[in-house]
Amino acid sequence: MNLEDIKAVGNLLAKPQKIVIVPHKNPDGDAIGSTLALWHYLKNRGQEVRIIAPNDFPKFLKWMPGNEQIMNFERENSQSKTLIEQATIIFTLDFNHLGRIGQMEPVLKESDATFIMIDHHQAPSDYAQYMYSDVLMSSTCEMVYNFIEFLGDDDKITPEMANCIYTGIMTDTGSFKYSSTTSRTHTIVAALIDKGAENTKAHNLVYDTNTPTRLHLLGCALKNMVILKEYNTAYITLSQDELDTYDYQKGDTEGFVNYGLTLHGICFAVIFIENKEEGIIKISFRSEGNFSVNEFARKHFNGGGHTNAAGGRSDVSLQETTEYFISLLKDYKTQLNA
Structure with a gap:
């Protein structure tokens, strides 16, 4: 964020405002952590502020301080619209x-x-008057920390804010293993722990609260995994019937796609998840090295994200989607075998 924008935003926040904070649909740990941290910060500055999420978020994130204040646009439609207006x-x-x-x-x-x-995703659109956009950042939570620091208020980060920011960084960096994790990321994490972030508690509450049905669903997903050695690729499918069989709850498939990359020699991993309610196949892409799943998702599956982590969707059946996906790989064989 440039100095001019920082001053302009600082001047805006120096006056009483009616503020709404919005994360993306199907919010993950980074989305919930960043919105809650910003909510605490602005509320502590005396602003009138609400968080409105497009829909619900996973149960394993509902321990974060202030999470009960997040409004659900789907369930609280009329009130949400009024606040936005x-x-x-x-x-x-x-x-x-x-x-x-x-x-x-x-x-x-x-x-x-x-x-x-x-935001830290690629190819931002131009709807915002003020943009803090940096694709090199590990997470939006790291950017929220920077944003508060830009405004000269990093000494006002409370334990509640620290827990939220820490959780978002932890989840979006794969517990600090992705290449987007920098020395600056670790410096911020150290500062957050000093400010009251409970790192062990956060990890346990996010990763160690599985239900038996979620583990059974994971077993089903791994059984469905297909390995395409010719393309150093592995993909998983989950049908709506399989989700229903294992009592799928929002967030249960979080991280499943990453199992493909734990296989020796695999550099491209994908999961296809049928969603009959929305009439789509939800797709998550992960890669290692220089293969850009962001470009792949944007070109073929109406999606996008980061170089090594992206999402997409398909409007045809699960079988048609996977067949189309496999047909594309021959055009990327050289990249996938580099």
Whole structure:
């Protein structure tokens, strides 16, 4: 964020505002952690501020301080619309295109509020008046820490804020193993622990609260894994029937796609998940090295994200989607075998 924008945002926040904070649809740890940390910060500055999420978020994130204050646009539609209409500032966190917020998109497009984007994904759109966009950042939570520091308030980070920011960084870096984890990331994490982040507790509450049905679903997913050695690729499919059999709950498939990359020699891993309610196949892509799943998802599956982690979707059947996916790989054989 440049100095001019920092001063402008600082001047805005020096006055009483009606603020709404919005994460992307199906919010993950980084989205929830960053919005909650910013909510605590702005509330402590005396601002009138609410978080409105497009839909629900996983149970393993519902321990974070303030999570009960997050409104669900699907369930609290009328009240959410009123708050958005009244907002003077709207922060959008962990996404950079209004298409990522589902049915909230037309409501936000009608708003006259000042938009402030904080995000680390590629190819941002231009809906925000003030943009803090940096694809080199490990997470939006790391950027929220920087944002608070830009405003000269890092000494005002409370234990509640520290726990939220820590959790978002932890989840979006794969517990600090992804290449986006820098020395700066670790410096911030150390500062967060000093400020009250309970790192062991956060890890346990996010990763060690499995249900038997989730582990059974993981077993089903691993049994369904297909390995395409010719392309150093592995993919997993989960049908709606399989999800129903194992009592799928939101967030249960989080991290499943990464198991493909634990196989020796595999550099491209994908999971295809059928969602009959929405009539789509949800897709997650992961890679190692220089193979850009962001470009792959944008070109073929109406998606995008980061170089090594992206998402997409398909409007045809699970079988048709996987067949199409396999047909594409021959064009990427050289890259996948580099």
